[in-house]
Amino acid sequence: MPVEFLTDEQAASYGKFNEEPTRPELERFFLLDDEDRKLVAKRRGDHNRLAFALQMCTVRYIGRFLPDDPLDVPWAVVEYLGEQLGIEDVSCVKQYTERKPTAYEHAWEIRDAYEYHEYDDAEWGRKFRTFLHGRAWTHTEGPVALFNQAVGWLRRHRVLLPGVSVLARKVSEIRAVAEKRLHATVARAAHRADAALPGHLVATLVTPEGARFSELERLRRPPTRTTGTAFARSLERVDEIGAFGLGRVRLSQVPPNRLAALARYGPRSKAASLERAEEPKRTAMLTAVMRHLEAKAIDEALDLFQVLMATRLLSTARRATEKERLSTLPQLEKASRTLARAAKVLFEELELVDTHGADLDTAALWAAVEEVAPRETVMTAAALVVSLVPEDEDSADVAMRAALTTRYNTVRPFLALLGESKAPAASTGGARVLAGVKRLPALARRRVKDKPLLPREVDEKLVPPAWRKAVYANADLPQGSVDRDAYVVCVLEQLHRALNNRNVFASPSHRWSDPRARLLDGAAWDAVCEDVPAGLSLDMPVTEHLAELVRALDAGWKQMAERLESGARTRRCRSTSCRTAG
Numbered sequence: 001m002p003v004e005f006l007t008d009e010q011a012a013s014y015g016k017f018n019e020e021p022t023r024p025e026l027e028r029f030f031l032l033d034d035e036d037r038k039l040v041a042k043r044r045g046d047h048n049r050l051a052f053a054l055q056m057c058t059v060r061y062i063g064r065f066l067p068d069d070p071l072d073v074p075w076a077v078v079e080y081l082g083e084q085l086g087i088e089d090v091s092c093v094k095q096y097t098e099r100k101p102t103a104y105e106h107a108w109e110i111r112d113a114y115e116y117h118e119y120d121d122a123e124w125g126r127k128f129r130t131f132l133h134g135r136a137w138t139h140t141e142g143p144v145a146l147f148n149q150a151v152g153w154l155r156r157h158r159v160l161l162p163g164v165s166v167l168a169r170k171v172s173e174i175r176a177v178a179e180k181r182l183h184a185t186v187a188r189a190a191h192r193a194d195a196a197l198p199g200h201l202v203a204t205l206v207t208p209e210g211a212r213f214s215e216l217e218r219l220r221r222p223p224t225r226t227t228g229t230a231f232a233r234s235l236e237r238v239d240e241i242g243a244f245g246l247g248r249v250r251l252s253q254v255p256p257n258r259l260a261a262l263a264r265y266g267p268r269s270k271a272a273s274l275e276r277a278e279e280p281k282r283t284a285m286l287t288a289v290m291r292h293l294e295a296k297a298i299d300e301a302l303d304l305f306q307v308l309m310a311t312r313l314l315s316t317a318r319r320a321t322e323k324e325r326l327s328t329l330p331q332l333e334k335a336s337r338t339l340a341r342a343a344k345v346l347f348e349e350l351e352l353v354d355t356h357g358a359d360l361d362t363a364a365l366w367a368a369v370e371e372v373a374p375r376e377t378v379m380t381a382a383a384l385v386v387s388l389v390p391e392d393e394d395s396a397d398v399a400m401r402a403a404l405t406t407r408y409n410t411v412r413p414f415l416a417l418l419g420e421s422k423a424p425a426a427s428t429g430g431a432r433v434l435a436g437v438k439r440l441p442a443l444a445r446r447r448v449k450d451k452p453l454l455p456r457e458v459d460e461k462l463v464p465p466a467w468r469k470a471v472y473a474n475a476d477l478p479q480g481s482v483d484r485d486a487y488v489v490c491v492l493e494q495l496h497r498a499l500n501n502r503n504v505f506a507s508p509s510h511r512w513s514d515p516r517a518r519l520l521d522g523a524a525w526d527a528v529c530e531d532v533p534a535g536l537s538l539d540m541p542v543t544e545h546l547a548e549l550v551r552a553l554d555a556g557w558k559q560m561a562e563r564l565e566s567g568a569r570t571r572r573c574r575s576t577s578c579r580t581a582g
Contacts, residue, residue, distance in 0.1 A: 005143035006168060014050035014151075014164040015064050016397070020074040029061040030077060032084050039113055046087045048106075051096035053081045055103070063154055064161040065107045071097060106212040111160070119154070119162040128159065132170070134534025140261040147171045182258055186251060187280030190287045193248040200244060201286040205271040214271040219293060222300045226307050232414035235421055241294045247508070249287060255531075263292030265347055269466050295508040298423045300498060302512045305418075309496040312410055313489070318404035332388045335381035341372045342381075393397065398467040401486070405470050408485035411492055415444040423506045425514070430503030436462045436491040443484055452481035462494055463487070 006014075018507035021029070032040065032053060039056070043049040054073060059065050066072050071093060096102065117124045131153050136146060150171055161167065176488055181281070190197050211218075219241055223234040239499040250257060262285060274285060349368050353360055366375060373381075419441040426434040436459050446453065455472065463471050470486040477483060498504035505514040529542065538545055 005172070006147065006164070010144070011164050011168075012249040014060055015161050016066070017058075017062065017073050017077075020076050020538075021061065025061070026077070026080050030057040030080055032057075032081070036052075037085075039110075040085065045095075046085075046089070047095040048102070049085055050078070050082055050087055050093045051088060051103070052106050052110075053085060054078065054093065055106055056114075057081065059107075059110060059114075059116065059160070062161075063151065065103075065110075067108055069097070070103045070107075097429065108340050114158065116158045116160055119160055119166070121159070124159050127157070128153065129174070130534050132174040133177065134531045134536075136174045137181065137258070138255045138530045140257050144551065145177060146175065182254065182262065183281045183284040186249075186255055186259070186262070186284035186287050189249045189251050190283055193250070194245065197244065197249075198283040198286070201283065201290060202275070204286070204290075205275045209270070216271050216274075216289075219297075222297075224306055226304060226311060228308065228312075228410045228413040231301065231304050231308055232417055232519075234297070234304055235414060235417035238294070238297045238301055238421065238423060239417070240295050241290065244290055246287065246291045246294060249291070251291075260292065263288040276379050293506065295510050296511075298506045298509045299511045302506060302509070306496065307429045308358075308410070309492065313404055313407045314400075314493070314496075317400050317407065328388050331384060335384040335388075338373050338377060338381040341379045342369050345372050398469050401467050401470045403489070404489050405483065405486040408489060411489065412444060415488065416441040419444075423509070424504055425507055426498070427502075427514070427516070430498040430505075432459065432461060433491070433494045433498045434504055435459070437495055439487060440491060443488055446484065450485045451466060452478050453484045453487070455480070455482055458482055458487050462491055464490075465540075467493075 036056060040049050040053050045053050051070065054077070055065060055070050056071070057077070058073060071078075078090050078093060082088075082093075101293070111118075119125070128150075132146070132150060135141070135149055139146075141149065147168060150167060151161065153159075187198070204219070205214050208216045219237065223230045223237075265285065274282060274289075277285060313391075345368050346365065349365050352358075369375070369378060372378075419438050424434055424437065443453070458471075467486065467490045471483055471490060472480075474483040474486065495504060499512065502512075502515060506512040507514070533542060533545075540548075
């Protein structure tokens with residue numbers, strides 16, 4: 001019966017000694033304390049004392065008494081216990097099975113003395129089921145992992161392990177209940193949000209006439225090119241999925257990992273298999289898939305935006321700027337050599353004048369310089385160096401921004417969709433950037449040749465120093481006007497940076513979401529506040545548990561500080577002693 005999720009080896013190894021315990025395990029589970037020895041000492045005969053200790057440590061180690069043969073243990077365990085009890089001939093333990101009721105009587109006595117509970121105990125059965133239901137609801141573990149968690153819980157709480165099929169059946173039942181609860185909860189939330197929503201979702205499974213695949217499979221396909229047009233199409237894809245209004249579906253009571261697991265299962269299924277699924281499973285799967293797909297589409301769109309900015313704009317402009325600077329390098333080197341030779345002669349002549357205290361003869365100075373290069377050549381070289389080496393230290397950045405302005409046509413196809421998208425949101429640090437992005441559609445539609453853009457119509461705080469020349473000082477535009485193309489690309493660069501540091505984020509999203517909003521609070525926490533502690537075996541209120549952890553952490557840090565201070569004092573004392581001895 002339902003042990004099919006366990007292999008034959010796993011089922012056979014359940015509740016038994018599968019290998020010889022390690023030395024640390026022997027010392028942890030098989031070391032007899034004073035209370036153990038007092039209980040063992042009540043037995044008559046070495047074989048009874050040794051076997052009683054063996055049963056006592058066996059249930060402590062594997063979680064139950066061995067049902068068939070209480071002596072079915074590694075011989076090293078018998079020897080370890082015999083050594084502690086001072087029994088020289090440990091083989092006498094074989095006499096223990098001659099009277100079978102003795103083993104049962106000892107097991108009952110051990111159970112009562114150490115407060116072990118039967119699996120059928122009503123109170124502990126309820127606690128165990130509460131743990132399993134909470135664990136199955138809040139975690140996405142497979143059946144084997146949940147089975148192992150169940151074994152661990154029973155051992156920790158001294159509940160004797162049942163038969164393998166009994167426990168496996170219970171795990172299967174709990175997982176089935178959790179699955180039905182998940183499907184029913186998600187489907188119910190979808191119906192509450194919009195009674196027509198399940199029908200709209202099912203319609204995506206239909207393959208339109210003349211098409212090769214369903215609408216769902218079409219929406220699954222991510223962008224494959226890194227162009228402005230491809231980014232615009234990816235934003236259109238986000239809008240198509242967002243039209244289902246899945247943000248209206250309130251699923252705060254469903255653990256995000258369970259919803260994510262359901263969503264991961266859906267994309268691996270073909271549309272036909274999803275269509276054949278029964279209700280409410282089909283609605284639940286389609287809702288989870290579409291929510292996941294919406295976040296995935298936003299992620300892929302923003303990934304494409306970041307790649308587009310990095311490769312098609314920033315890198316391209318940087319390469320163009322560097323190429324232009326490198327093209328002028330031969331001229332700059334030639335002019336610099338001329339000026340260097342002329343300066344050397346000039347400095348030598350000035351040094352002679354200063355040394356001999358003579359009057360400065362400019363004609364003689366020029367004559368000396370002209371021996372190196374004609375006066376016109378020197379003046380031309382100086383003018384060339386001045387033109388190629390600007391006084392501004394940030395000239396490379398300024399030149400790169402000027403080159404970026406020429407990439408406006410790359411971004412123009414997606415400006416309207418980006419500015420009107422509802423996906424981006426912002427923290428306080430990114431609110432100004434997002435506001436600037438929202439104004440981009442209007443700027444893109446503006447005919448700046450007929451109506452130039454004025455400084456008061458843009459947000460000057462979005463224009464850093466490296467962009468000011470490109471934005472406010474375009475010589476080809478009327479004086480006092482703003483270069484619309486430069487300002488748009490400037491805002492997009494600020495968006496690129498704000499996305500990287502998450503001052504601007506997206507919702508829903510997996511990779512570009514707000515990391516500050518992932519902690520459960522308010523209604524979201526109230527919806528799962530019972531299942532989460534149960535799944536983690538927390539018996540005390542969460543606030544008390546956290547307070548206890550804080551106290552333990554505080555005590556640990558204080559202890560470490562005291563030890564560091566004590567160690568520092570010891571080192572200082574040793575250092576002082578060494579100097580005194582020296």
